[in-house]
Structure formats: structure tokens, C-alpha cells
Amino acid sequence: MKKLFILLFSFLTISANAVAAEGGEFKPGDMITHHIADDYTWHFADGVVLYLPVILIDNGQPQVFSSSNFYNENHELVPYNGYVLNHGHIYRADASGQPAADQSSLLDFSITKNVASLFLSVALLFAVFFTIAGSYKKNHGKAPRGIQSFFEPIIIFIRDEIAKANIGPKYERYMPYLLTVFFFIWFNNLLGLMPGGANLTGNIAVTLVLATLTLLITVFSGNKSYWAHIFATPGVPAWLAPIMIPVELIGILTKPFSLMVRLFANITAGHIIILSLFSLIFIFQSIAVGPLSVAFATFMNFLELFVALLQAYIFTLLSAMYFGGAVEEHDHVGDHGHGDGAHH
Amino acid sequence: MELVTPGIGLIFWQTVTFIIVLFLLSKFAWKPIMNALHEREASIENALSAAEKAKLEMQGLKAENEKLLAEARMERDRILKEASDAANMLVETAKQKANEEGGRMIAQARESIENEKRAAITEVKNMAAALSVDIAERILRKELSNPQAQQALAQEYINEVTLN
Numbered sequence: 001m002k003k004l005f006i007l008l009f010s011f012l013t014i015s016a017n018a019v020a021a022e023g024g025e026f027k028p029g030d031m032i033t034h035h036i037a038d039d040y041t042w043h044f045a046d047g048v049v050l051y052l053p054v055i056l057i058d059n060g061q062p063q064v065f066s067s068s069n070f071y072n073e074n075h076e077l078v079p080y081n082g083y084v085l086n087h088g089h090i091y092r093a094d095a096s097g098q099p100a101a102d103q104s105s106l107l108d109f110s111i112t113k114n115v116a117s118l119f120l121s122v123a124l125l126f127a128v129f130f131t132i133a134g135s136y137k138k139n140h141g142k143a144p145r146g147i148q149s150f151f152e153p154i155i156i157f158i159r160d161e162i163a164k165a166n167i168g169p170k171y172e173r174y175m176p177y178l179l180t181v182f183f184f185i186w187f188n189n190l191l192g193l194m195p196g197g198a199n200l201t202g203n204i205a206v207t208l209v210l211a212t213l214t215l216l217i218t219v220f221s222g223n224k225s226y227w228a229h230i231f232a233t234p235g236v237p238a239w240l241a242p243i244m245i246p247v248e249l250i251g252i253l254t255k256p257f258s259l260m261v262r263l264f265a266n267i268t269a270g271h272i273i274i275l276s277l278f279s280l281i282f283i284f285q286s287i288a289v290g291p292l293s294v295a296f297a298t299f300m301n302f303l304e305l306f307v308a309l310l311q312a313y314i315f316t317l318l319s320a321m322y323f324g325g326a327v328e329e330h331d332h333v334g335d336h337g338h339g340d341g342a343h344h
Numbered sequence: 345m346e347l348v349t350p351g352i353g354l355i356f357w358q359t360v361t362f363i364i365v366l367f368l369l370s371k372f373a374w375k376p377i378m379n380a381l382h383e384r385e386a387s388i389e390n391a392l393s394a395a396e397k398a399k400l401e402m403q404g405l406k407a408e409n410e411k412l413l414a415e416a417r418m419e420r421d422r423i424l425k426e427a428s429d430a431a432n433m434l435v436e437t438a439k440q441k442a443n444e445e446g447g448r449m450i451a452q453a454r455e456s457i458e459n460e461k462r463a464a465i466t467e468v469k470n471m472a473a474a475l476s477v478d479i480a481e482r483i484l485r486k487e488l489s490n491p492q493a494q495q496a497l498a499q500e501y502i503n504e505v506t507l508n
Contacts, residue, residue, distance in 0.1 A: 033346070033347075037346060037347070038351065108351065109352070109356055109357070111357075115354060133376045133377055141384060159381075176369065176375075177366060209362060264348075268347065
């Protein structure tokens with residue numbers, strides 16, 4: 001029943017937006033881009049729109065106003081207060097209401113749809129995990145109950161299979177980050193699948209921040225042997241250092257870069273596929289395609305539910321592996337690289 | 345391009361929010377949860393090891409009991425064996441004694457019979473001797489009652505006693 005509602009709602013929102021935005025002619029590419037990109041308003045359903053606040057720093061001067069100012073009563077875009085909303089971005093407007101040539105030092109800190117969704121997910125995270133922490137106090141020393149017993153195996157899995165297995169004895173230091181990042185990504189992936197939900201974890205800025213945090217934690221917890229591996233890779237002749245050192249330094253960056261792209265691409269691709277399947281109905285303009293689209297989209301939705309969990313797991317697991325590499329103690333330096341060094 | 349261009353606003357909000365979330369969850373959620381899990385695991389571990397210890401103790405007690413039982417059984421067997429040995433010995437000794445006594449009595453009887461026999465024979469001999477002497481005296485008395493006969497006999501003896 002719930003699933004049916006979800007499908008129904010996504011169907012409604014898509015059709016409404018598609019028709020409203022294009023004024024009759026349906027362009028699936030634009031519709032999909034519009035859906036996976038950020039926005040200054042939050043469409044829950046046709047006609048149910050939340051106008052989010054716009055926060056601009058213009059030459060150091062903060063400007064705060066509602067994004068509803070960019071729309072007139074006919075739902076058309078209009079310039080407001082010297083700014084104009086054009087193709088999902090706010091620009092300084094010139095006299096004719098078009099984006100001006102000079103856009104320097106205009107910073108956009110608006111509470112966009114993604115930021116609002118971020119706050120929502122944070123509220124959800126707090127609600128869930130403070131409740132669980134409370135039940136641990138209440139049920140002190142007893143078996144878990146309710147929501148606690150749902151999350152406890154996951155927390156234990158992250159601790160035992162991700163942190164302990166990959167980081168080693170120093171795992172405890174990294175548990176808060178790993179748990180937070182896992183549940184943050186998972187919750188937001190799931191929220192993104194909700195009808196009208198924002199594509200937060202499919203936004204490159206969000207994955208960039210998460211990957212950067214992993215990078216910073218890795219670099220700052222790197223011990224002597226971690227840096228020794230980078231600046232004097234054991235078993236490699238010294239004359240190769242001019243090649244090895246840049247390669248290793250690039251390696252430091254490629255790891256979080258892959259984290260960033262993997263999460264972004266997986267979540268965005270999932271959204272694009274589901275939206276494309278629904279678009280088929282409008283492309284063919286046939287009701288007969290409907291059931292087929294819905295069937296495929298339902299299947300994709302289930303797959304996406306799995307991907308939501310999988311990507312959270314992969315991000316956490318790889319982060320743990322990078323931390324593990326940074327804190328690992330190499331007792332036999334020569335043993336790295338297939339044990340060749342042991343025979344010297 | 346739009347998709348892969350991170351916006352400054354979202355980077356800012358994401359960084360700030362995530363760090364706040366990380367801090368608050370670490371302090372008020374992960375710490376108590378991890379501590380509680382750790383505590384519960386430790387208590388389970390303790391309970392299990394205590395149970396294991398109790399089991400070992402039980403096994404020890406059982407072994408001890410069995411040992412005691414076996415010892416008691418052995419003691420019983422030993423006592424029974426001793427008793428039966430003693431009884432056997434008693435019977436044996438009694439039998440031997442009885443045998444000996446019987447043998448001795450038979451020998452005594454035999455000896456006394458022998459003695460009696462000898463005494464009887466002696467008496468018979470003596471009586472026969474006395475009878476013979478008596479008979480011979482009577483015969484002699486009768487023979488020698490006439491002087492001729494005495495003469496003849498003397499003559500005979502004299503004849504017999506040849507002077508050689």
C-alpha cells in the first residue's frame with residue numbers, strides 16, 4: 001500500500017513538473033536534470049511548494065529573503081532586488097533583468113532544497129540515535145528493545161566488521177566518524193528515494209565534504225610508517241623517488257576522490273534511471289507503457305533501497321580501510337610488496 | 345557540468361552541519377551506546393566464563409565423587425575378600441585339625457588294640473603253658489605211680505645219656 005502511494009506520488013510530481021516547466025512539450029532530459037539538481041523551492045506535490053530562504057553574501061553584505069520573491073503570481077520567474085534566478089542559479093541582475101556580466105564576490109549560502117533536506121535528515125538522525133542512546137540508559141544491561149534492537153546489530157556490524165577488521169586495535173577512535181558517516185549517508189540515501197525528496201547524497205558538494213573529512217582524518221592519523229611508505233617506499237630504489245613520491249601523493253588524493261565520485265554517481269544514476277523509466281510514459285504518450293514503466297521503476301526502487309545501504313556501507317568500509325592503512329604498524333618494512341623484501 | 349560543480353553554499357552547510365552532527369552524536373549517542381554495548385558484552389563474557397567455571401567445578405566434584413565411590417567399592421571388595429579368606433582359612437584349619445585328631449585317635453585305637461592283642465596272646469600262652477605243665481604233671485604223676493615204670497624211664501634216660 002505504501003509502495004503504491006510512493007509510486008503514485010512520484011508519478012504526480014513528475015508529471016506536474018514536467019508539464020508546468022515545459023508548458024506542454026515534455027523534455028525528459030530537462031525534467032531529470034531539474035529533479036536531481038538543487039532548487040530554491042521544495043515541491044512536495046503539484047501546488048504544494050515550500051519557498052526556501054535565499055541567503056546571499058554580496059561583497060560581504062548578507063542578503064536574506066524568501067525565494068518566493070523570484071516568482072510572480074503566474075509562477076513566472078522575475079528579478080528581485082537586483083538579483084535574478086536563472087537556470088537554477090542566482091545572479092546579479094542588470095537593468096534588463098538578465099544576469100549581469102560582473103558576478104564577482106557573490107556567494108550563495110541559501111537554504112536550498114538540499115540544505116533543507118540535510119537539516120531534516122539531521123533532525124531524524126538526532127531523533128533516532130538520541131532515542132536509542134536513551135533506551136540504552138533505560139534498559140541498562142538488558143536486552144535491546146524496539147528501535148534499539150533494529151540498529152544495534154548494524155552498529156555492532158560497523159564496529160566489528162568494518163572498524164575492527166580494517167583499522168585494528170586503534171579502531172575505537174574512529175568509531176564516531178564511521179557510525180556518523182554510515183548513518184548520515186544511509187538516511188539521506190533513503191530520504192532521497194522518498195517522493196519529493198532531495199538528491200542530497202547524489203550532490204557532488206555533499207560527497208566532496210564527506211570525502212574531504214575522510215582525507216583529513218587519514219592524513220592526520222598517518223603514522224611514521226604511513227609517511228615512510230609515501231616518501232620512501234620500501235623496496236624501491238632511491239632514484240625512482242622523483243616518480244614514486246608524486247605518484248604516492250596523487251594516491252592520497254585519488255582515494256577520497258573515488259569515494260566522492262562513487263557515492264555521487266551511484267545515487268544520481270539511480271535517480272536518473274527511475275526518472276527515465278517514468279519519462280517513458282510521457283515520451284510514448286501511451287497509457288499502455290504505464291504498467292511496464294511502473295513495474296520497472298518498482299524494481300529499480302527496490303534496487304535503490306539496496307544501493308542506499310550498499311553505498312553507505314562502501315563509503316564507511318573504504319574510509320575505515322584508509323584509516324587502517326594510516327595507523328597500521330609495519331613491523332617488517334621489507335615485507336610489503338609480496339614478501340620479496342624478506343629475502344634480502 | 346552543472347551536476348559535477350559543487351556549490352559553495354551546500355559545501356558550507358554540509359561541512360558545518362556534518363561537524364555539528366558528528367560532535368553531538370559522538371557525545372550524546374555513540375559514546376553511551378558503545379559504552380553500553382561494551383558493558384553488556386563484558387557482562388555476558390563474565391557470565392559465560394563463570395558458567396564455564398561452575399561447569400568445570402561440577403565436573404571436578406563429580407570426578408571426586410566417582411573416585412570416592414570407586415574407593416569405597418574397592419574397600420568393600422577388599423573387606424569381603426578378607427572375610428571370605430578368613431572364613432576359608434577357619435574351615436581349612438578346622439578340617440585339618442579334625443583330620444589330625446581323627447588320625448591320632450585311630451592310631452591310638454590301633455595301638456591299644458595291638459596292646460590288648462599282645463596281652464591276650466601272652467595270657468593265652470601263659471595259660472597254655474600252665475595247662476601243659478599241669479597236664480604233664482598229672483601225666484607224669486600217673487605214669488610214675490608204679491616203680492617199674494619209674495625204673496624203665498630212668499633206664500631210658502640213662503641210655504640216652506651216653507657217656508661220650
